[in-house]
């Protein structure tokens with residue numbers, strides 16, 4: 374397989390070993406040891422079954438009733454043990470899989486969420502598309518494929534070793550006349566089995582290889598099709614207003630056509646492969662008999678030996694086929710490992726990015742002091758140069774400037790989200806901040822959870838929530854605090870902005886950042902809300918971003934930026 378180089382193997386080993394070196398290593402090693410033992414026991418039982426074949430069919434051939442019943446008794450014991458081993462082999466492997474996946478998922482989730490990595494990942498020019506898919510799907514595939522491949526490999530090696538030895542013993546020495554001489558071949562059936570399996574698997578590989586890419590494409594086309602349908606559901610209202618159904622239908626059908634076209638390729642190739650594998654499977658039934666027949670007819674072997682040979686031949690062939698049968702799985706496993714290592718690498722890269730941001734000091738003082746702050750775009754274009762500013766308790770600042778001048782980016786920088794900045798900032802504790810964007814985030818959950826988002830350490834009573842809702846003219850929703858809903862689809866944009874204001878009144882932040890948070894309200898409502906904020910939260914520092922001239926009278930200072938680095942601060 375191309376690309377299975379040292380660096381890749383090192384990366385995969387790194388991904389695998391973490392769990393076995395973690396705080397759960399006791400359980401991990403314990404389960405692994407039991408699963409390996411069960412796998413080896415499985416192979417050992419196959420060997421015992423193979424020997425049993427000899428005994429049972431010889432008893433049949435010799436019309437030996439006593440031996441026949443004793444062989445039946447042995448079979449019952451072997452079968453019972455085999456069933457127990459097979460059940461626990463699978464059960465414990467799945468148990469290890471889910472424990473490993475749970476550990477990995479938790480670790481990836483923590484890394485993805487900490488230091489706002491999920492947000493910063495968007496800023497890095499990289500190929501981490503769909504981090505959600507990495508965490509939900511790739512980790513599941515990784516744990517599943519790794520266990521299947523490693524246990525399969527172990528079983529294949531053990532089976533091959535055991536049955537090659539049996540087959541060698543059963544083969545005896547075949548003497549072939551060669552002119553006037555005689556050539557003795559030891560273990561000839563082993564050589565024939567290896568030859569047969571290698572030729573068969575090589576041909577399967579030749580015919581089936583294109584299926585790997587076809588399968589891969591199929592998954593991608595299916596995902597693209599599904600994604601376009603999800604986009605419609607998420608944007609159904611806008612599409613309905615635009616009457617964009619025919620454009621959407623064209624897109625859906627276009628994407629679905631790719632699914633169908635690729636599936637046709639899959640069918641065609643699968644058909645060729647089935648021609649071959651069915652023929653190969655049929656020949657495999659009779660081929661070992663033909664190979665063992667010379668010894669049987671020479672009376673060097675009984676019926677039991679013949680059947681034992683057939684079974685051993687099949688096992689050697691199965692074990693050898695494992696390597697090629699696992700080829701598609703190995704190819705998928707490789708791409709899963711590459712996606713996960715890429716994801717981990719980008720998360721590290723984002724961690725390093727935070728080091729190039731402005732120097733941020735967390736202060737106990739209720740003051741925000743910015744000095745010599747320069748903010749630029751990822752490409753280096755400056756948005757703001759050398760800004761110095763200070764704000765203390767009860768003050769308010771309006772940030773104004775043309776669209777695209779960097780107003781929101783300044784808020785991102787003050788919140789420590791934007792890494793492309795230099796200078797120093799002394800900022801109060803993050804827990805005292807509350808951000809109200811234009812379109813507030815309403816999490817899935819009850820209305821109470823939405824209003825208390827992201828969660829308050831202090832106990833908030835329903836009366837307090839109700840009072841804040843009344844002040845924000847949301848009385849009619851008061852009876853819905855326990856209702857579970859996708860509130861972002863139920864409430865209007867103006868109502869969502871009022872929910873955000875109610876959040877501010879309930880959570881009483883010391884620092885309130887508002888990015889066009891009143892854009893969906895009329896001017897009297899905007900005035901009423903700012904007055905309310907000043908009355909209820911007199912000590913809170915308010916920093917607003919907005920275009921409306923009416924906002925000016927609610928602030929004490931105004932920072933105007935032009936988007937090319939220049940700025941000025943006015944006391945109002």
Ligand SMILES: Nc1ncnc2c1ncn2[C@@H]1O[C@H](COP(=O)(O)OP(=O)(O)OP(=O)(O)O)[C@@H](O)[C@H]1O
Pocket residue numbers: 495496750751774775776777778779780781782783
């Ligand atoms: N992640 C990003 N990568 C690259 N450029 C970005 C990114 N986010 C924002 N920008 C660019 O930064 C500039 C400032 O954007 P910002 O959102 O801060 O403007 P704004 O002044 O708030 O605009 P508006 O008034 O329209 O909301 C814009 O040119 C925008 O395209």
